[in-house]
């Protein structure tokens with residue numbers, strides 16, 4: 001487990017991280033998301049002892065990193081692998097040598113190096129490229145070299161600094177699948193920082209949202225998507241769920257009330273709205289809808305309009321709750337007010 005306690009960091013008298021505390025469960029894939037300048041890279045560099053915090057503690061499996069002397073910190077760092085957005089490969093060296101370098105530093109003998117490097121190149125799907133040079137390979141293949149290099153020393157933790165930000169969507173998907181395989185088959189704890197909510201949705205178990213150097217929200221990924229509390233979190237969620245309502249729909253809202261209905265864990269494929277309409281006579285106008293899968297659970301969200309505000313409407317809303325649907329009224333002042341004028 002990685003535990004971060006009350007981390008503060010400033011550069012040139014400017015606070016970059018303020019009172020950061022996090023617990024990252026062993027064996028999980030943990031995401032830290034934030035906009036540019038939020039402090040993500042600084043935080044991950046502190047976890048990897050590349051940057052010392054001004055105050056606070058970092059525990060890696062109960063060992064407090066910054067209480068150790070330099071040599072012991074170096075030993076701890078060997079148990080942590082790291083990959084980067086821009087790969088940082090040696091272009092004059094072959095794929096094999098780029099991966100072998102970490103073993104050479106440890107003075108591993110030649111036979112053992114050959115065996116281990118080929119094993120890890122096979123794992124990342126690059127066994128046929130051992131004599132190629134990085135510049136002959138695609139971005140996704142370069143990131144696979146970076147991953148092989150990070151794994152060759154058998155670390156327990158893998159830190160990913162915007163590892164897919166330079167890749168196209170298809171390659172991103174393949175690299176994320178590889179990270180999942182590393183997590184499942186090798187049992188590594190993975191911490192990744194990103195500004196891409198897609199990355200969080202696809203592979204993370206938990207996520208922390210970092211804004212201006214502070215954690216503003218932390219939860220499992222399903223709850224972050226279903227019930228984001230802070231505006232920045234909502235913006236990240238909306239960036240991939242696309243919950244915006246067409247402007248023309250607002251013009252018809254003058255006599256209605258808007259509700260966001262969240263269907264989760266088992267209610268997505270039931271005809272809930274038709275059942276309720278049949279029972280109560282209340283009709284729902286659907287303005288927006290999304291159905292997706294998060295952490296292997298179906299997840300659906302509808303924005304609906306109800307025109308009347310009589311007893312039948314209240315009954316319909318009560319019935320929705322019995323299906324486990326979360327209901328949130330969207331107040332008119334929360335939406336484009338100019339549409340009503």
Ligand SMILES: Nc1ncnc2c1ncn2[C@@H]1O[C@H](COP(=O)(O)OP(=O)(O)OP(=O)(O)O)[C@@H](O)[C@H]1O
Nearest residue numbers: 011012016034035036037038039040041042043195
């Ligand atoms: N070594 C440094 N010296 C001075 N300022 C720094 C240093 N490293 C980071 N900063 C500043 O700290 C703030 C946070 O930077 P950081 O790189 O951690 O953010 P980030 O969320 O990773 O952003 P990005 O995604 O753009 O890299 C920025 O204002 C940056 O300029």
